[in-house]
Amino acid sequence: MTDTADINRMRWASRRGLLELDLFLAQFVDQRYGGLPADMKSMYRELLEAPDQDLLEWLMGRATPEPAYLSAIVDLIRQHKAGHPPTPS
16 A cells, blocks of 8 residues: 555544544644554554544543553654654654
């Protein structure tokens, strides 16, 4: 899959039923997803399988992601939204 097709697919998959999630995810996909390493892209795709309510709790920092390794991508999204995007490792 080309990078453009992958980004477009993730842009569409990131549209959720809650406006708050759209505000977190749409900007992240547009500005950061394309530059992520493959392992982080895989985590992002897995993250999108979570129910909206769980995802919102994780992104708002009110709960810890399950499975715990998804914390890496959740933290990256949260930092991006806060205006302090780190370089993914």
